[in-house]
Structures are given as C-alpha cells and as structure tokens.
Amino acid sequence: MSRFKRVLIIVGSVVTVVAMAVGGLFAWLWTGADVSTVGKASFDNALATPPLAESTVDKDGTRVFDLRMRAGETEFNAGRKTPTWGFNGSYLGPTLRAARGEKVRVRIANGLDEASSVHWHGMHLPARMDGGPHQMIAPGGTWTPHWKVDQPAATLWYHPHPHGATEQHVRRGLAGLFILDDDKSRDLALPERYGVDDLPVIVQDVRFDGVKLAGGHKNMQNVGFLGDQTMVNGTLRPYKEVGDELIRVRLLNASTARTYAFGFPDGRAFSLIATDGGLLERPESMDRVQLSPGERAEIVVRMRAGERVMLRSFPQDNYGDAWNRRFGGGDDSFDVLELRAAGELRPSPAIPAALGELEAPDGKDAVRGRYFDLKRSGINGRSMVMDRVDETVTRGTTEVWTVRNSNGMPHNFHVHDVQFRVSEVNGEAPPAALRGPKDTVFLPNGTTMKLALRFTGPADPDTPYMYHCHLLYHEDEGMMGQFVVVDKGQRAHAPSQQTGRSGHEHEHG
DSSP: HHHHHHHHHHEEEHHHHHHHHEEEHHHHHTTTTOOOOOSSSOOOOOOOOOOOOOOOEEETTOEEEEEEEEOOOOOEEEEEEEEEEEESSSSBBOOOOEETTTTEEEEEEOOSSSSOOEEEOOOOGGGGGSSTSSOOTTTTBBOOOOOESSSSSSEEEEEEOTTTTTTHHTTTTTTTEEEEEEEHHHHHHOOOBBTTTTEEEEEEOOOOTTTOOOOOOTOTTTTTOOOOOETTEEESSSEEEEESSSEEEEEOOSSSSSEHHHHEETTOEEEEEEETEEEEEEEESSEEEEOOOOOEEEEEEEEETTTTEEEOOOOTTOOHHHHHHHHTTTBEEEEEEEEEEEEEOOOOOOOOOOOOOOOOOOOOTOOOEEEEEETTEEEBBBBBOOTTTEEETTTTTTEEEEEOOOOSSSSSEEEEEOBBBBEETBOOOOOOSSSBBBBBEEEEETTEEEEEEOOOOOTTTTEEEEEEESHHHHHHHTEEEEEEEEOOOOOOOOOOOOOOOBBBBOOOO
C-alpha cells in the first residue's frame, strides 16, 4: 500500500472519529437540553403571599410607601440559606396598592453595595419618575419618585433597571407587584380578596449552585438564563388551599428569559379577564395563556370541591424552530402551583359578561408610524447608548409602531409609560390573549406586530423613556432604545444621569 493511501486512510479515520465524537456530543446536548418537572416532586410548601405594603397618607392626600433594597439570606429549602436581594425583606418585595386618582410617593433607600434603580413596569407617569437607567440610586442613597395614578385598574410590577445589570438584579430577587384599583373594577363581581380568592402569582425559574442561586447561561441558551425549576412568590413546590368556587390568579412572569404557556393538565378552560394594562372588554375562554418575561395576565378558574389541580407550563409550538424550542426553553414543561380546594366551597357570583371599555388606542387617529427591527445586536441596527435619543414623539398624539423579529430566536418588546393595543399580528387580527391593554408582547422569530400607542405626556425633552426586549440578557447586551415625549415644536435634548445621592432624599418635581 502506498504511503499516500495510508495517509488517506489515517485522515479518513480521524475525520470519522471526530465526526462521531461531535455527533455524540450534539446528541448528548440535544437529549439533555429540555427540562421537565412534571410529576417529579410533591408540592409540599404552603404558598407565600407577598404582604400588602404599609402606607401612610399625607395631609394633601398623597399615599406614601417605603421601600428599601437590601441583601439577605432566604431559606428556599429548609436549613439551606441562600444569599438573595429583596425589598423590605430578603427576597422579592411587598405588594404596593393604590387607586386611580390617588397621588403616590415612594421613598426608596438603596441598602445594597452597588447602584440600582426601581422601574414601575406598566405605569403611566412622568419620565423622571420612571426609574429607568437614568434614575440610578447610589449605594446608601435614596430616591423619592411621586406621581398621580391616572390609568385603569391593573396588575403592574416594579423591578430594577440598571443598564447592563438588570438580569442580575432581578434574578437575585428584586421584584414586586403594584396593583391599581378603580371604581369600575370595584363594581364588578370578580374575586377580590387578596390572598384568598384573588391570588398574586409571581413566577420565576431558578437553578441552584449549591446553596447559591445560579446565574450562568448554559451552552446554546442564547435567550439568557434558564432555570431547571420554578417557584412562585419565592416558594419552591408551592400549594395553595382555596375555599371559593372561582379563583382569580394574577400571573406575573418575573423570569429573566423564560416564556411560559400556562394551563391545567385536565385541559379545563379558564377565563382571561385582564392583560398587562387592565381588564379586557369581555372575558375570553381559553385553556392556555402564553406569557413572556414582564407580561401579566389575570385569569379566573373554576374549582371543584375537594380537588387538587396543578397550574402547569406546557411546551410551546410557536416558540420558533426545533433548535430554539430545544435550547431556548420552548420544549420545557413545569408544574408551577398546586391549588387544593376545600371539601365545601363558598359560592362565587358568575363572571360578568362585560368588563369595560378599553382606554388603549385603536390607532385609527395615528399621525405617523415607526418601524422597529429586533436583533440581538440592537434595535434598528443600533445598540443602546445612554446619551442618544432614538425617537421623539409629540405629546397628545397616537402612533402605530411596527415591530418585527426575523432574528432566528425569540424576542419580546416592552414600551415604558404607555399601554398600547395590538392591532395586527402577521397581517391578521390579534388573538384573544392580545386584545387587551398591553405594555409587553412576545415576538417569536418570523413575527411582525403593529402596535397602537397614545402619548399623553407630560412632555419632558430632557428625560427619555425606554423601549426594549424584556429578555433581560438581551436588554443588558444593548437591545434597547430611548424615546422622548415633547410638546409640539420642542426638541429633545441629550439625556443625563439623575442619581440619588448618599444621605439625601432625591426628589424630582
């Protein structure tokens, strides 16, 4: 045999071995990439309910809350203390609650050893009070935003928004609910006893590295951090005993990257009554509701006496191609929360057939359109720059924003300050789950949405709001832009940092 032939045989053998090794490695990665907790653990921990935040009322009628960001330790598993962050406690924060028409003031102290911020996700308020990356609070510093609540009843939330570190700060535990009430919602026959038949359900995925919360991104998980189990309100394997026929569940996806498809194993229908910004016009019956990071949904489920039923997240067939479903979490499934019904249930009134009129615009009076192309490298080809204003909008006008994802992976899109209406999804009327007021929407690869937004101010040419992907790893990498609301004829100015200083109450008028 010639030397050349021997070389060819050796090279061929090496290539074959390498190919087999690579193929075996890929097969191992593929088969081990999906996660399921279904039926694998008993749900034996009573669900914690975030306490309602205490407040005082000033002489001028302003409702005042106090929040302190702090580090601590939390026993997610008995006897194992995990380092965590929280508001007014070691993990998560209390539920703030206020009514439409009220003035609110929140006195925030930063007890951490690094700067952070507190963003009021879904709230309509002045840009200087928004708590985005321009309103940082230094370690030991304070910040006291104040505004008048001027939007319908809704389930909102608050969380940090430091540019480049939002994923890390939220993952460590800095998040909480902010519930808004109004006269219209109070008059409806809906479950309303907080923690009894009206349940706050803050869903997060976690992974532990010993006693610590892991934060690394595994191989090919380009959506960001994905955990291998879920918890609700900081409770692993939670159950909730309920005593009413109808239970209202206020779902918040507070995960940093994971998208869920919530439903029940027996396929029972539930009523979707509200989305991010408040009540729908009428209840919508469905058996799944999909929520990407930052999205909320209020559902009402009917219980049967003595039963146990699991709230579950199911695999998602609209998540993208097989690669993204497998490595981006779309194939994963989780048992999330077990509801345990009492032997006898209190009767609940029927859900109203009509819930109210939407205040979100329909876009028919739009004065202009804008286009947003979502890519990990940035939005419209530009990565976030703190002192650059990307868009300038005129107070009092309605616009239609067309948002497209052709990036080959899932994204979503959140706009600060406004509640918008989805007018089209891939050229069609939106499905029922997207017909309510929204501030965050999920866009799998190949999706184009048209959003109708109205900007009612106040005008502030010096301070921007954000729009961004709420997969927080993507946001931190630069998938974010800034817009400024101005009065007609005004020009936007380059924004500057507005940092709360140590030892001073930092207020904006």
